[in-house]
Amino acid sequence: MTEFSLSDLEKTIRERARSGDPDSWTAKLFAKGIDKAAQKLGEEAVETVIAAVRGDRQGLVSESADLMYHWLVVLGIAGVPLDEVLKELEGRTGRSGVAEKASRPKG
Ligand SMILES: N=c1c2ncn([C@@H]3O[C@H](COP(=O)(O)OP(=O)(O)OP(=O)(O)O)[C@@H](O)[C@H]3O)c2ncn1[C@@H]1O[C@H](COP(=O)(O)O)[C@@H](O)[C@H]1O
Numbered sequence: 001m002t003e004f005s006l007s008d009l010e011k012t013i014r015e016r017a018r019s020g021d022p023d024s025w026t027a028k029l030f031a032k033g034i035d036k037a038a039q040k041l042g043e044e045a046v047e048t049v050i051a052a053v054r055g056d057r058q059g060l061v062s063e064s065a066d067l068m069y070h071w072l073v074v075l076g077i078a079g080v081p082l083d084e085v086l087k088e089l090e091g092r093t094g095r096s097g098v099a100e101k102a103s104r105p106k107g
Pocket residue numbers: 012013016023024025026027065066069
């Protein structure tokens with residue numbers, strides 16, 4: 001299991017966005033704004049779907065990485081911290097009853 005997390009990538013994106021480096025794709029996307037970044041996110045989502053339905057396993061891995069990167073860029077431009085999304089997900093964990101069932105003693 002890798003130690004690398006979405007939180008690490010969010011931090012890198014924040015730093016690269018502030019760098020103003022002309023070679024930085026992240027800085028370019030932040031400069032172009034939410035419309036371009038959201039468009040890229042949509043394209044990566046479609047490419048991920050295509051890889052999935054074709055059964056292209058390596059493509060699915062690669063496109064998923066592109067998708068998650070561009071999703072974090074969109075969150076960053078929109079000023080939404082990853083933690084806010086994680087808290088939203090955390091708040092849903094009890095809804096299916098899965099978490100409660102798992103923690104309930106058997107018998
Ligand atoms: N994870 C990524 C990542 N995934 C995808 N991409 C870039 O996303 C871009 C868009 O992908 P496309 O396949 O659509 O490429 P394209 O056809 O050239 O794009 P367009 O013609 O549509 O503009 C490519 O230039 C990829 O390099 C990424 N760019 C950066 N990162 C991460 O961000 C860090 C900082 O990168 P820089 O900001 O470039 O320094 C990197 O170290 C990585 O960790």
